[in-house]
Each structure stands twice: as C-alpha cells, then as structure tokens.
Amino acid sequence: MKFKSILLGMSLAFSLLACGPKDADIEQEINDKIGDSQIQVTVHEGVATIIGTCEDEIFKKNIEKAVKATKGVKSVINTCQIPSPNVEPAATTVVVNSDADLDKSISKVVKAYDGVNATVVGGVVTLSGEIKKDKLQPLMQSIQELKPKKVDNKLIIK
Numbered sequence: 001m002k003f004k005s006i007l008l009g010m011s012l013a014f015s016l017l018a019c020g021p022k023d024a025d026i027e028q029e030i031n032d033k034i035g036d037s038q039i040q041v042t043v044h045e046g047v048a049t050i051i052g053t054c055e056d057e058i059f060k061k062n063i064e065k066a067v068k069a070t071k072g073v074k075s076v077i078n079t080c081q082i083p084s085p086n087v088e089p090a091a092t093t094v095v096v097n098s099d100a101d102l103d104k105s106i107s108k109v110v111k112a113y114d115g116v117n118a119t120v121v122g123g124v125v126t127l128s129g130e131i132k133k134d135k136l137q138p139l140m141q142s143i144q145e146l147k148p149k150k151v152d153n154k155l156i157i158k
Helices: 002-019 023-034 057-068 099-111 133-144
Strands: 039-044 047-052 075-078 116-121 124-131 150-157
Touching (some): 023 039, 023 057, 057 075, 099 116, 099 133, 124 133
Parallel strands (some): 047 075, 124 150
Antiparallel strands (some): 039 047
C-alpha cells in the first residue's frame, strides 16, 4: 500500500510539472508578442533573457514588462542594449575678417618678403610677384593664420 501511495504521489507531481508551459512555447509566445526583429527572447527553465537592441530606456522597460507578464515566466534578464545617439561633432567656427582688416594684416606680413604683392577682394587674397622657394611656405603659413576665405597664389618661384 505504501508503494502505491508513493507511486501515486510521484505520478501526480510529474503530471503537475508536465502541465506547465514548456520553455519553447513561452519563448515562441513572447517573440510573437514582441514582433521586433532586433529583439529576441530565449527561455530556459522559466527564465527569460532579452537580447538585442532597444530604441531607448522606455522601450527597454516596456519590453521587460511584456515579458514578465507572460504566463510561465519566472524571472527576466534584460540584456537589451541602447545605442548611443549619433552626435555629429560641432563644426569649427571659421572667422572671416573684413577686407579692410585683412588687407592691413596681409600688408604687414607681405612687407617682410621683397618682391611679393598682395590684394584682398571679398576675403580672397591674391599673391603676385616673385619669391624664393624657401620663403614660400612661411609666407603661406602666415597668410593662412589670418583666415582668409581663399588664397590665390600667382607667385613666381625662383
């Protein structure tokens, strides 16, 4: 009689466990409910793990609530990632001097170079005359530091 009672108790326990939803069924139900290809949920022994990319923190929490509300889910592990926003770097500010200011500054720079003339029209510096090859780079660098719109180099290099 004891043997029958033990056997009956084991059968009852087994049947109760078998009646609960299977992990694969829970997983399928959740993935159907979510319907988002960027998010997948796996279930193992009633523990649901959320994997993928969520749009934002609110979306992540809503997905977790929906998964927790599914019958058969015991707990939830939410590894959903939120991408960082695409922030473009701020454009550098280009300061364009007025022609009069730029002309004064260019004249001071050009005085140091014999045979070089410069004119400024609309922020564009036009260089003419002759210059030695070794003096061209320092001249151009000095002019670029004044931030003209453009430098039109018509210099003859000796």
